[in-house]
Amino acid sequence: MDTRKLLCFNPMGTDDELLDVLRSRGWEVFSAIRLDEAKNLIDAHGFHVGIVLFGSREQADLSPVQSLLAMRYPMEWIALLPPQALQNREVCQLIAQGFYDYHTHPIDIERLQFTLGHAYGMALVMKRLRTQAASLGNDGIIGCSPSFTKVFADIEKAAGLDVPVLVTGESGSGKEMAARVIHRRSARSDKPFVVVSCGALSSNLMQSELFGFEKGAFPGAYRSKEGSIEAAAGGTLFLDEVGELPADLHQPLLRFMREKTIRRVGGDRDIPVDVRVIAATHLDLGKAVAEGTFNAELYEALSPFRVHVPALRERREDIELLAKYYLDLFVNEKYRHISGFTPEAVQAMERYDWPGNIRELINRVRRAMVMCEDRWIAPQDLGLASAEQAASKIPSHVMTLEEAKAEAEKEIIQLTLRATENNISRAARQLAVSRMTLYRLMDKHRIRGSSSASGHA
Numbered sequence: 184m185d186t187r188k189l190l191c192f193n194p195m196g197t198d199d200e201l202l203d204v205l206r207s208r209g210w211e212v213f214s215a216i217r218l219d220e221a222k223n224l225i226d227a228h229g230f231h232v233g234i235v236l237f238g239s240r241e242q243a244d245l246s247p248v249q250s251l252l253a254m255r256y257p258m259e260w261i262a263l264l265p266p267q268a269l270q271n272r273e274v275c276q277l278i279a280q281g282f283y284d285y286h287t288h289p290i291d292i293e294r295l296q297f298t299l300g301h302a303y304g305m306a307l308v309m310k311r312l313r314t315q316a317a318s319l320g321n322d323g324i325i326g327c328s329p330s331f332t333k334v335f336a337d338i339e340k341a342a343g344l345d346v347p348v349l350v351t352g353e354s355g356s357g358k359e360m361a362a363r364v365i366h367r368r369s370a371r372s373d374k375p376f377v378v379v380s381c382g383a384l385s386s387n388l389m390q391s392e393l394f395g396f397e398k399g400a401f402p403g404a405y406r407s408k409e410g411s412i413e414a415a416a417g418g419t420l421f422l423d424e425v426g427e428l429p430a431d432l433h434q435p436l437l438r439f440m441r442e443k444t445i446r447r448v449g450g451d452r453d454i455p456v457d458v459r460v461i462a463a464t465h466l467d468l469g470k471a472v473a474e475g476t477f478n479a480e481l482y483e484a485l486s487p488f489r490v491h492v493p494a495l496r497e498r499r500e501d502i503e504l505l506a507k508y509y510l511d512l513f514v515n516e517k518y519r520h521i522s523g524f525t526p527e528a529v530q531a532m533e534r535y536d537w538p539g540n541i542r543e544l545i546n547r548v549r550r551a552m553v554m555c556e557d558r559w560i561a562p563q564d565l566g567l568a569s570a571e572q573a574a575s576k577i578p579s580h581v582m583t584l585e586e587a588k589a590e591a592e593k594e595i596i597q598l599t600l601r602a603t604e605n606n607i608s609r610a611a612r613q614l615a616v617s618r619m620t621l622y623r624l625m626d627k628h629r630i631r632g633s634s635s636a637s638g639h640a
């Protein structure tokens with residue numbers, strides 16, 4: 184059996200006797216007294232498990248241990264401490280949040296050996312999970328739940344087939360991301376991936392956006408312009424929210440998909456274009472066909488292969504992984520003090536239904552980083568505290584009236600967009616503002632709606 188490596192961090196000084204006992208039990212033990220020594224050893228040996236020895240002094244300096252945990256090394260920690268150290272609230276908090284387990288003096292070596300073995304095994308499982316997530320994530324796409332594994336398999340399959348794909352799923356669940364990964368892994372990956380938001384423009388503008396126009400086609404057409412389909416030549420055209428495509432464009436789009444040619448607005452020649460179409464929708468297009476609002480043949484043409492991205496609440500196993508992934512991604516010098524999520528925060532996230540899916544999770548993690556004044560992000564930082572918890576929280580920062588108004592404006596826009604599933608027209612109607620005003624406000628508050636933009640990737 185391989186020797187298992189163990190790091191023993193003891194800022195108070197070494198405990199040679201303990202290290203010798205552990206060595207006699209088959210552990211290859213390395214010891215560090217200073218933080219930089221510990222870091223160097225971890226970098227060199229990639230331990231799965233470590234021991235931290237706490238001293239008995241009442242006012243022990245916990246900062247080296249806090250700094251070590253804040254590095255979030257992929258390993259499990261076990262604390263060894265004198266019983267009186269547990270009287271110190273800060274020590275208890277540190278143990279609850281950063282350690283796999285703890286033992287008090289006198290150390291029962293059998294029990295410690297058992298815990299170390301467990302922690303080591305757990306670290307290996309976590310590492311496997313991370314590697315799995317990373318292998319799915321080398322395109323930034325994360326997930327380890329069984330339903331997400333199916334999505335990933337479908338993405339791989341779709342990448343190998345050069346046929347149109349229909350990606351379905353709720354708003355913010357990752358449809359565009361799935362489409363991008365399909366493109367990136369397909370034979371077309373060195374050609375453009377062009378995004379068109381089908382509900383963002385009126386019918387005429389959308390026709391020009393998709394098919395382009397010739398000079399003089401309409402007042403203001405001072406020069407010819409290629410449309411998104413031509414811009415995607417050789418690559419992939421991503422039709423976001425295809426269910427919102429104006430009905431009079433169903434036939435022209437179907438014609439393009441069948442004949443692989445387009446005709447610019449005002450043009451008189453057919454231009455051949457080789458483009459793969461990937462479309463996405465949060466609507467039930469089958470139902471729309473049955474209700475006569477979506478062209479049945481276009482639906483057929485768009486969906487020879489389908490990928491369904493489940494809502495986040497249907498794959499709760501992914502929530503913690505995604506939250507940690509995005510926290511790690513966003514953490515920079517300014518937020519270096521944040522070590523992670525409290526167990527209550529993880530629980531609150533796992534219980535929450537995430538109507539806005541991963542986009543909402545990302546926003547909540549960002550918000551939490553700004554709100555968090557502690558080392559550990561709590562439910563209220565994520566805006567997920569129960570009403571009772573929230574009421575008991577004393578505001579640490581008093582808002583100006585202007586800030587409060589802006590916050591309320593942003594919140595009501597987000598809520599309305601969520602309630603209308605990002606339908607800009609409906610949201611604008613409900614908010615009693617024009618679409619243009621709503622776009623302006625979304626821009627001001629950096630709110631992204633699914634049908635709010637079109638553009639080239």
Ligand SMILES: Nc1ncnc2c1ncn2[C@@H]1O[C@H](COP(=O)(O)OP(=O)(O)OP(=O)(O)O)[C@@H](O)[C@H]1O
Pocket residue numbers: 323324325326352353354355356357358359360361423463465505541542545605632633
């Ligand atoms: N599996 C994933 N792993 C990591 N990040 C993800 C994953 N899926 C989605 N995201 C992120 O979540 C956000 C929303 O994803 P995306 O825009 O693809 O959703 P969508 O379903 O297309 O949304 P909409 O319907 O509103 O257009 C993006 O920032 C994206 O990078």
